[in-house]
Amino acid sequence: MKSRDINLGIWNIYFIVKIILFFNHIIEFNILRNLAFIVLLLIPIRNKILLGVRQVIAIPIGLYLLYDDSYLPPFSRLVAQTKELSTFKSAYLFELITRFVSTDFLLILFITTALYFMLFKILRISILVIIAVFLLSFKQFPTDFSTNKKSAAQVNEVAESNSTKPVLNELTTYKNDFFNSQAELSISFDPVLANSKDFDILILSVCSLSWEDVKHYNQENHKLFQEFDILFDSFNSATSYSGPSVIRLLQANCGQKSEMDIMSHPSNKQCYLLNNLKSLGYDMEFILNHDGTFGNFADTIQTQGHMESPPKHYNLKPYLYNFDDTYIHRDKDVFSEWLKSKDINSDTKKVTLYNTVSLHDGVFFINNKSLKSIDSYEQRLITLLDDMYNVITELKRLNRPTLVLFVPEHGGNMTGDKTQIPGMRELPSPTITNVPVGVKIIGNNIHREGTQKHITQPSSFLAITSIINKILKQNVFAGNTFTPDNLTDNLPETPLVSENEGSIVIKYKGDYFYSFDMKEWSNYNQ
Numbered sequence: 001m002k003s004r005d006i007n008l009g010i011w012n013i014y015f016i017v018k019i020i021l022f023f024n025h026i027i028e029f030n031i032l033r034n035l036a037f038i039v040l041l042l043i044p045i046r047n048k049i050l051l052g053v054r055q056v057i058a059i060p061i062g063l064y065l066l067y068d069d070s071y072l073p074p075f076s077r078l079v080a081q082t083k084e085l086s087t088f089k090s091a092y093l094f095e096l097i098t099r100f101v102s103t104d105f106l107l108i109l110f111i112t113t114a115l116y117f118m119l120f121k122i123l124r125i126s127i128l129v130i131i132a133v134f135l136l137s138f139k140q141f142p143t144d145f146s147t148n149k150k151s152a153a154q155v156n157e158v159a160e161s162n163s164t165k166p167v168l169n170e171l172t173t174y175k176n177d178f179f180n181s182q183a184e185l186s187i188s189f190d191p192v193l194a195n196s197k198d199f200d201i202l203i204l205s206v207c208s209l210s211w212e213d214v215k216h217y218n219q220e221n222h223k224l225f226q227e228f229d230i231l232f233d234s235f236n237s238a239t240s241y242s243g244p245s246v247i248r249l250l251q252a253n254c255g256q257k258s259e260m261d262i263m264s265h266p267s268n269k270q271c272y273l274l275n276n277l278k279s280l281g282y283d284m285e286f287i288l289n290h291d292g293t294f295g296n297f298a299d300t301i302q303t304q305g306h307m308e309s310p311p312k313h314y315n316l317k318p319y320l321y322n323f324d325d326t327y328i329h330r331d332k333d334v335f336s337e338w339l340k341s342k343d344i345n346s347d348t349k350k351v352t353l354y355n356t357v358s359l360h361d362g363v364f365f366i367n368n369k370s371l372k373s374i375d376s377y378e379q380r381l382i383t384l385l386d387d388m389y390n391v392i393t394e395l396k397r398l399n400r401p402t403l404v405l406f407v408p409e410h411g412g413n414m415t416g417d418k419t420q421i422p423g424m425r426e427l428p429s430p431t432i433t434n435v436p437v438g439v440k441i442i443g444n445n446i447h448r449e450g451t452q453k454h455i456t457q458p459s460s461f462l463a464i465t466s467i468i469n470k471i472l473k474q475n476v477f478a479g480n481t482f483t484p485d486n487l488t489d490n491l492p493e494t495p496l497v498s499e500n501e502g503s504i505v506i507k508y509k510g511d512y513f514y515s516f517d518m519k520e521w522s523n524y525n526q
Contacts, residue, residue, distance in 0.1 A: 224392070
């Protein structure tokens with residue numbers, strides 16, 4: 001082959017852009033796969049029809065290699081979500097596509113394309129591109145040819161720089177030891193505690209809210225967070241999906257289980273929070289501000305969480321339009337109806353689980369459907385926090401003894417990172433699973449002694465059960481004062497291990513690692 005026959009044509013733009021992205025640490029660059037693609041494009045073909053066929057075949061190959069070189073989750077995980085993606089509105093799907101393409105990427109593409117067409121007749125650009133790719137091979141070898149992600153050796157190299165020196169076996173062993181130790185933990189409510197002062201329990205289950213989301217929109221000092229008596233700074237929801245998160249909450253009387261055990265295997269009856277509360281005389285109540293059909297959410301909560309009460313819906317004016325063409329009601333309106341129907345003099349004590357999806361990605365305002373979901377998040381966030389604050393204010397006015405638990409399911413990942421675009425939650429990263437859990441004690445003219453208690457230690461759902469148990473044991477509502485320190489002394493700590501179906505993130509010796517197959521581990525560089 002003569003040098004003049006070495007011509008990648010317009011594919012030069014593709015490889016130049018990828019090289020630029022690689023040197024800006026936006027993507028990886030698998031040498032063997034990209035070289036094989038170059039060879040495929042350079043094979044001499046004289047027949048114009050076959051040449052056209054090669055170009056058609058090259059397009060999906062090039063797109064696949066670009067995705068494979070990215071830090072995004074494996075393509076198989078995207079394919080696994082096809083069924084759910086098919087239910088999304090076209091406007092939301094288009095918005096998701098635009099998130100994959102940043103302004104910087106478009107500028108790089110524009111500049112590269114313009115320079116190519118200005119210079120391709122002057123310079124042998126294909127030769128320069130091939131030389132650049134070969135130079136990259138010297139930069140990367142030795143490497144793991146089986147994947148474009150960080151290999152085991154690279155994981156160890158990163159870890160060694162942090163003086164941890166883990167090997168893959170250590171990470172897998174650590175994960176197994178974690179679940180084995182958690183299996184030994186449980187908290188059961190003593191039936192004698194049914195005789196303590198009665199109080200209601202209101203659980204506010206909020207979709208798509210993490211500390212990262214709160215801080216990104218400068219709402220960490222919102223009056224709602226100031227109102228809580230106890231606030232968790234490092235609470236791990238252990239997953240980045242709604243159903244599994246709520247199930248973990250409703251199985252919070254036992255230590256953290258694996259994703260498979262939570263969703264597939266029946267848990268011991270003593271693990272269920274609602275069963276334990278029922279034994280103390282509590283009735284159950286289940287309220288949604290949505291229809292609960294997506295992902296069989298309501299049915300899953302009832303079966304896997306032992307929620308005996310069917311979901312309650314109110315006939316209200318829609319506030320938001322969901323990604324699956326269903327309506328969402330404003331939280332303030334739902335609670336207004338709930339408070340109207342609430343008998344503050346009733347002798348029946350209730351545990352109420354309220355679930356809201358007002359912050360979920362792909363949600364649009366009824367009166368402004370042109371506003372992108374991600375652009376409306378800040379407004380929806382402030383409205384939700386205001387509405388939740390109003391709930392607490394109204395409960396304080398009613399003065400009925402009530403324990404309020406504010407428990408977000410997971411974050412919305414509004415900022416995104418190299419591994420996941422904004423809104424994507426396939427990997428339960430710490431910025432998604434660290435959620436602002438708050439505890440508020442209301443009623444019986446009770447007041448807190450001392451300041452708000454911040455829990456900085458790594459915690460998860462067992463800590464919530466511990467607080468409920470201490471409130472029962474100390475018969476807090478029988479008096480007029482309480483001290484948060486007495487309710488948070490010796491709270492169970494839970495190291496960070498988060499799972500989705502097909503992915504896991506762990507914190508090991510100060511660093512984060514993730515896996516999509518539970519075998520190969522990669523360093524998670526936030």
